[in-house]
Amino acid sequence: MIPDYYEFCNSTKIVSGARAIEHIGYELAALGASRPLVLTNAQLLELKVATIVIDALADTDAEVAGVYDAVPVDSSAAVVDDVARAYREAGADAIVAVGGGSVLDTAKGAMIVLTHGGSLMEHRGAESLLGRRAVTFIAIPTTAGTGSEVTSAAVIKDTDRHVKMGFTSLSLLPDVAILDPRLTVGLPPRLTASTAMDALTHAVESVSCVQANPLSDCYAKAAIGLIRDYLPVALDDPRSSKARLALANAALMAGAAFSNAMVGIVHAMGHAAGGVAGIPHGEAMSVLLPHGMAYNLDVACDRYGELLIDLAGVETHAATPAADRGAAAIGAVRSITALLHERTGLPVTLGEMGVQPEQIPDIARAALDDGAMSMNPKQPSYEELIDILKGAL
Amino acid sequence: MARTGWRAKRGRKAVAAVVFAVLGRGLVAAARLDERVRAEAASWPEDTVITLRIAPFGPQVSWRMGEGVLEYLGGAQVTPSLAVTFKSVDGALPLLVGMKSVLGAFAEHRATVAGDLALAMSFVRCLHIVEGYLFPDLMTRRILPRPAERRAGHLVAYGTLVFRRARLEGASS
Numbered sequence: 001m002i003p004d005y006y007e008f009c010n011s012t013k014i015v016s017g018a019r020a021i022e023h024i025g026y027e028l029a030a031l032g033a034s035r036p037l038v039l040t041n042a043q044l045l046e047l048k049v050a051t052i053v054i055d056a057l058a059d060t061d062a063e064v065a066g067v068y069d070a071v072p073v074d075s076s077a078a079v080v081d082d083v084a085r086a087y088r089e090a091g092a093d094a095i096v097a098v099g100g101g102s103v104l105d106t107a108k109g110a111m112i113v114l115t116h117g118g119s120l121m122e123h124r125g126a127e128s129l130l131g132r133r134a135v136t137f138i139a140i141p142t143t144a145g146t147g148s149e150v151t152s153a154a155v156i157k158d159t160d161r162h163v164k165m166g167f168t169s170l171s172l173l174p175d176v177a178i179l180d181p182r183l184t185v186g187l188p189p190r191l192t193a194s195t196a197m198d199a200l201t202h203a204v205e206s207v208s209c210v211q212a213n214p215l216s217d218c219y220a221k222a223a224i225g226l227i228r229d230y231l232p233v234a235l236d237d238p239r240s241s242k243a244r245l246a247l248a249n250a251a252l253m254a255g256a257a258f259s260n261a262m263v264g265i266v267h268a269m270g271h272a273a274g275g276v277a278g279i280p281h282g283e284a285m286s287v288l289l290p291h292g293m294a295y296n297l298d299v300a301c302d303r304y305g306e307l308l309i310d311l312a313g314v315e316t317h318a319a320t321p322a323a324d325r326g327a328a329a330i331g332a333v334r335s336i337t338a339l340l341h342e343r344t345g346l347p348v349t350l351g352e353m354g355v356q357p358e359q360i361p362d363i364a365r366a367a368l369d370d371g372a373m374s375m376n377p378k379q380p381s382y383e384e385l386i387d388i389l390k391g392a393l
Numbered sequence: 394m395a396r397t398g399w400r401a402k403r404g405r406k407a408v409a410a411v412v413f414a415v416l417g418r419g420l421v422a423a424a425r426l427d428e429r430v431r432a433e434a435a436s437w438p439e440d441t442v443i444t445l446r447i448a449p450f451g452p453q454v455s456w457r458m459g460e461g462v463l464e465y466l467g468g469a470q471v472t473p474s475l476a477v478t479f480k481s482v483d484g485a486l487p488l489l490v491g492m493k494s495v496l497g498a499f500a501e502h503r504a505t506v507a508g509d510l511a512l513a514m515s516f517v518r519c520l521h522i523v524e525g526y527l528f529p530d531l532m533t534r535r536i537l538p539r540p541a542e543r544r545a546g547h548l549v550a551y552g553t554l555v556f557r558r559a560r561l562e563g564a565s566s
Contacts, residue, residue, distance in 0.1 A: 005501045126499075128478070128507035166510055210500040262500075368518075369511035374496050379538030 001303075006213035008260045009170055012139075012150045016179040016249060018241065021053055024096070024138065025060025027176045033094035033136040035065040037087050039107050040098040042069045049142050049183055050098045057096070065092035074157045074274070075102045077120040077165075080109035087114060087135075094136035097174075098183075100195075101146030101155070101281070104139050108154035108172040111135045115171070120156065126371065129169040139174035142183045144247040145195025145282055147202055147255015149177035155271065164271040166371045173259075179252060181244040189235055190344040194282030196231045196247055197340065199223060201270075201285040202254035204293065204333070206261035207307060208300040209375040216261035219253040224310035226250035231336075235343055264376030265367075266292035269389065272366035279353040286337050286346055287353070291392045293330045295384070299377045301326030308332060350393045360389045405482045409447055410468070412489040413454035415554065416445070417465045419523045420456060422553035424463045424561060426545045430522050431561045433515045434463045442466075443516055444473035447482050458561075465557045475508035475516065491528045494536040495520050526550035 015023055028036060036057065040050040050069070057064050068086050071079060083106055087095065097107035112123050115134040123129060139149035148154070154167045187195070203220040206212060230246035237243065269292065270284040293304060305325030309317035311332040320328045340346040347353050355363075364385035367373060373380075380388070423430040437443075437458045446453030455466040455473065479485035484503035487493035495517050498504055506513045525533055525541030527550070533541040543550075 003501075007502045124509050125505065125507040126510060126513075127502065127505040128476075163511065210496065366511075369514045371510040371514065374499055374514065374517065379496070381539070 001212065001214065001217065003213055006211065008213060008215045009152070009173070010150060010256045010259070011170075012174050013176045014150070014179070014252065015176060016245065016252075018181065018245075020178050020180040021056045021140065021182070022059075024053065024056050024178065025062055027138060027178070028060065028062050028094060028136070031094070031136045031175055034062045035090070035092050036062055036094040036096040036138070037065050037090055037092035038067045038096050038098060039071060039083060039103055039110075040067065040069050041071045041103060044099055044142060045069050047186065049186065052180075052182055053096065053098045053140055066090035071099065071103045071106050073102055074278075075106040075109070076157045076159045077109070078159070080106055080120045080156060081113060083107070083110040084113040094138065096138045096140065098140045098142060100141065100143040101148045104141065104146065104148035105154040105156055107137060107139070108148075109156050109167070111137060111172065112167065112169075124165060124167065126166070126168045127170075129171050131171070133171045137174045138176045138178065140178045140180070140183065141248065141251070143187065143191065143195045144184055144244070144251040145198035147199060147251045147253075147258070149174055149179075150252050150255045151259035153259060157275065163275040163366055163369075166271075177252060179245065179248040181241040181248065184244045184248060185239050185241065187238070189238065190346055191282075192234055192238070192247070193231070193340040193344040193346045194280060194286060195251070196227050197286035197289065197337070197346070198282040199247075199251040199254040200227050200333075200336070201266055201289045202258040202263060203227075204289065204304075204307060205263040205266055206254070206257035208293075208296055208303045208377055209262045209264045210377055211261040211375055212303070213261060216257040220257035220261075221307065221310045223250040223254035223257065224307060226253070228311060228313070262375035263372045264292065265295060265373060265378075265380065265388075268367045268370035268373040268376070269363065269385070271370050271372065272363045273350065273355060275366055276362045277353070277355045277359050279350070279355060283347055283353060284350075286340065287348060287350055287392055290330050290333045290337065291388050293333065295380065295388055296376065296378055297326055297330065304329040311336075350389070355393065357390075357393060360386060360393065363389055402482060405486050406447070406452060409482055409485055409489055410452040413445065413452050413468070415527065416489075416523065417454040417456065417467060418554045418557065419527050419550070420519060421463055421465045421556055421559045422550055423519070423523045423526055424559035425553055425556065426526070426550060427522055428544070430519050431559075433519050434458050435561045436515060437512060438474070441475070441512070442471050442473045443475045443477075443512075444471060445477050447479045447485050461561055463559045463561060473508070475506070475512050477504055477506055477513065477516070479504045491524065491532040491536060494538070495524075496538070497536070
C-alpha cells in the first residue's frame with residue numbers, strides 16, 4: 001500500500017527497559033532542563049507508582065520544582081489552565097508527566113497554553129499550532145494503552161458541552177518517552193485488558209483509516225503481534241516484567257501508528273460515549289471495535305485481511321481464503337473480547353457499562369461531530385450510527 | 394507535469410479566487426435551497442465567522458452566521474471563529490476544482506484547522522452538500538462520501554448564486 005501522499009513524524013526518543021526511569025536525570029540534562037514539574041494524580045502517588053519517578057529524580061542534578069497531583073480521570077480545559085499556572089508559579093523548565101492518558105494529555109494541553117498563551121480553549125484545532133514549543137516534556141506512561149507518550153494528539157474534555165475535544169499538533173510530541181515495567185506490573189487484570197484493547201483499537205483503526213501509510217502500518221502490525229503474544233501472559237502472570245514491557249511497547253507502537261494515520265469510527269463513537277455517558281475509554285474501545293470494523297468491512301476488507309496474520313497467527317491466516325480474511329479478522333477480535341470478558345469481566349456491550357437507550361441519539365450526534373470520524377474510510381449517516389450503537393448496546 | 398514558477402502560481406491563485414467566490418455564494422444558495430444546510434448552520438453559535446483561505450497570502454472566503462442569517466463576506470479581512478487554511482495553493486486546487494474530496498485533502502495534511510473541530514465537521518458536511526449542487530455526478534461520485542442528494546437541480550442552484558444572504562428558520566439568535 002502506497003498512498004499518493006503522506007506525512008509521518010515520530011521524533012520522540014524512546015527509553016525502554018528494566019529500570020529505565022533511573023536514566024531520567026541524564027535525559028533531562030541532555031535536554032537542558034533542571035527544574036521539572038512532576039504531573040501525576042493522587043492515586044498514583046498513593047500506590048507508590050509516581051514515587052518511583054520522584055525517587056529517581058531525587059538522585060539527579062535536577063531539582064523537582066513541584067508535584068501537581070490533582071489531574072482527574074477525565075481532564076478538562078480548566079485543569080490544563082491550572083497546571084500551566086502551577087508550572088509558571090513553580091519556576092519550572094520541564095514537565096515530567098507520570099500517568100495514563102489523562103495525565104499525559106493534560107501535560108500536552110498545558111504545553112499549548114505555556115507556549116502560545118491564553119487559555120486552552122483558544123487553541124483548539126488540528127495542525128494549526130506553529131513554532132517551537134517552550135517546554136521540555138518527558139512522558140512516563142503508567143498504563144499500556146493510550147500511546148500518548150508518542151502521539152501528536154491530546155483528548156481533553158469540554159465539561160460545559162460534555163464532549164471530548166481533540167487537539168493535534170506535532171508540537172505535542174514528547175521529547176522523551178520512558179517505558180519501565182515497574183510502573184505497570186501492578187495494573188489489575190481488567191485495566192490491563194481494557195488498556196490493551198485501547199492499544200489494539202489504535203493499531204487496527206490506523207490501518208483502515210484514510211491516512212494509513214507504509215510506516216504507520218509497520219508500527220500497527222508489530223503492536224498487534226505483541227498484544228496477541230503477551231496479553232495472555234500478563235493476565236496469567238501480572239508480575240511478568242517481560243510481558244509488561246511488551247505491552248507497553250505495543251501501546252507505544254500503536255500510538256505512533258495512529259498519531260500518523262489517525263483513528264476512525266470506533267474512536268469517534270468512543271469519545272462520544274465517554275462524553276455523554278462517562279464510560280471508560282478502553283472498555284468502550286473493546287466493545288465498539290468489532291462493530292466499527294463490521295461497518296467498515298465492505299471498504300476495508302483487504303486492509304483488515306492483512307491484519308489476520310497478526311491477530312490470529314500464521315496458521316489461521318494461511319488456512320483462510322483471501323476473500324474471507326477481513327471478516328475473519330473481525331472474528332479474531334471478537335474472540336479476544338470474549339476471552340477478556342471471561343477472564344477479567346471486561347464488558348462486551350455498552351449496556352453493561354450503564355449506557356441507556358435514550359443516550360444513543362446524543363452519542364450518535366456527538367460521534368458525527370468528532371474529528372476522528374473524518375479519517376474513517378467510510379462516512380456514516382446519523383441513522384447508520386444509531387444502528388451501530390444499538391447493535392453494541 | 395504541473396507548471397511551476399510565479400506566473401503559474403498566480404494563475405492557480407486566480408482560479409482559487411474564482412472558485413472561492415462561487416463556493417462562498419454557493420453555501421448561501423444551498424442554505425436557501427436545502428434544509429440540511431439550514432439545520433447545520435442553525436446549530437452554529439451566534440456570530441460564528443468561518444474562513445476558508447490559502448496560506449500565506451490568500452485568496453480567502455468567509456461567511457458569518459448571526460441573527461438567523463448566513464451571510465457571504467467575500468474576501469473581507471475578518472477574525473474567524475473557525476479557519477480552514479490550505480498550506481499551499483497547489484494543495485488547495487485539486488479540491489477546489491472537484492478532483493479531490495474535502496476529507497481527502499485533510500487526510501493528506503493539505504489544510505489546517507484553527508477552532509472547534511466539531512464546528513469544522515459541521516462545516517465540512519455543508520461543503521459536501523454544496524459540492525453536490527456545484528459539481529456533476531461524474532465528479533461527486535468520486536469526491537463525496539455518499540451519492541449527492543439534491544433538493545433542487547443544478548440550474549436552480551446556479552440561479553440562486555446571486556444572493557449573499559440566507560435567513561435560516563430556527564436559527565439561534
